[in-house]
Amino acid sequence: MIYSIVSIAYLLLLIGVIIYKSKSVKSEEDFTVAGRGVPVYLLVGTLICTWIGSGSLFGTAGLSFRSGFGELWFSAGAWIGIVVIYFIAERVRKISKITLTDLLEQRYNHTARILGTVTIIVAYLVIAGYQFKGGGRFISILSNGAISLETGALITCVVVVAFTALAGMVSIVSIDIFNGIVMLIAMALTLPFAISAHGGVDAVVQTIETTKPEYLSLFEGHDAWWILGVILPSFLLLMSESSIYQKFASAKDSASARKAVIGMLVGVVFIEFVMCTIAVVGYAIYAKDPRFFLADGSINRAMSEEIILRIGFEQVPVLVGSMLFAAGVAIILSTGNTFLMVTSTNLTNDILKPYFLKSTDSKKIIRIQQISIVILGLLAYALVTQFETVLEMAFISYTMIGASLAPVLLASFFWKRVTAAGGVASILAGMSVPVINKVLEVSGTSLGVLPVDTDYVAIPSLVASLIMLVVVSLLTKPSPPEKWKPFFE
Secondary structure: OOHHHHHHHHHHHHHHHHHHHHHOOOOOOHHHHHHHEEEEHHHHHHHHHHHHHHHHHHHHHHHHHHHHHHHHHHHHHHHHHHHHHHHOHHHHHHOOOOOHHHHHHHHHOHHHHHHHHHHHHHHHHHHHHHHHHHHHHHHHHOOOOOOOOOHHHHHHHHHHHHHHHHHHHHHHHHHHHHHHHHHHHHHHHHHHHHHHHOHHHHHHHHHHHHHHHHOOOOHHHHHOHHHHHHHHHHHHHHHHOOOHHHHHEEEHHHHHHHHHHHHHHHHHHOOOOOOOHHHHHHHHOOOOOOHOOOOOOOOOOHHHOOOOHHHHOOOOOHHHHHHHHHHHHHHHHHHHHHHHOOOOOHHHHHHHHHHHOOOOOOOHHHHHHHHHHHHHHHHHHHHHOOOOHHHHHHHHHHHHHHHHHHHHHHHHHHOOOOOOOHHHHHHHHHHHHHHHHHHHHHOOOOOOOOOOOOOHHHHHHHHHHHHOOOOOOOOHOOOOOHHHHHHOO
16 A cells, blocks of 8 residues: 555646646747756756656566576667767757757658657657556556556556657656656665565575576676677667757756766666666566466566566565665656657648648647647557557667667768668668568568568668668668758757
């Protein structure tokens, strides 16, 4: 009962903050980029919360339970991406308007913008969907099974949609500073108590060495293809994370954007390392628990994704567990509203405004974007049923957006020779491969090289995107200097 009370109380606190902040939304710029006045400390909080979502709480934790510390390769992909982002953050803030697709049109052409928009909408709906799936699992655990996963997912959808639609980006950056702090404290407290629950560090190590000794190694049990397969999705997504670029646009100046990346790196590395360690400790705790294993002795993938919340519910003191469940609320809400916000912004700015909206009245545009948030939220909820686990949804969506947009974005800032045709061809190739792979997998059809296992789909997707980017760019006329100069200043 105490877990439910704390979670609801924290949710009500966030609701109060959002209602208060919603009064400050006066224009479209306030709604989409928080008036371009976000200071460093708020930007750090919202950047951390953008990345740490249900994919981390469930997908990454589940992968850690099944792979041990080898999971850190998956997280390291994002860490490498954050380091790269550091070197372009200032330039992004200087030249960006609102969305990542603004950059695509400036560097390439309108076709690249539209393709980027379509990719972001499709991939981000999947990402928003697995926040709802994660929320459903969260509520089911919290209610001790009284509320089903499906009902919990619907409740999560309604709450996230309402939060996002009320105040847009202002609501996101306002609550994410609280969410970031709660996450950091909860993870820091949970780890030592989880270790203590199994009798201390020596007992944990002994259990793992007896059952799964490879869990204590970064390399043992994993070949190079597996490592590459888990690094690429998180790296590619981070590099093409539209919500991060939109939040750079909300920074008060370009220097603040770059400084915030340092804070983001520290926070993300800490939280993901601790999450991984908690999940590995969880394997030691539940090594003989039949709930986590199938009849053939293999690990139950769906159950493994609940490991951190199970520890919070069953193994640690109530106060610590309550903090962890409050962090769960923070993780699901902060990431879900971000991805719905970015999706609706791209839909409104790239499709509705240019082709369907005659009026430029800010209040009308805000209302339309709020309606689009509701519709997109329902579509995201509908996608929940198409995937077995959060991690599978993460891999597909990460690859779709990452392979299609990361190469063209990096080329924008680091390769003057890239052309509009090369950019368009790269986006088409990167977005097509994971979709074709999923269709072939579902239909039971083979093209020889496809389909591949979901864990490895990022490899052919990235190869196809890079080949098209380089080959088509070299075969077409170079872009004029006015296209690439702003990206190198």
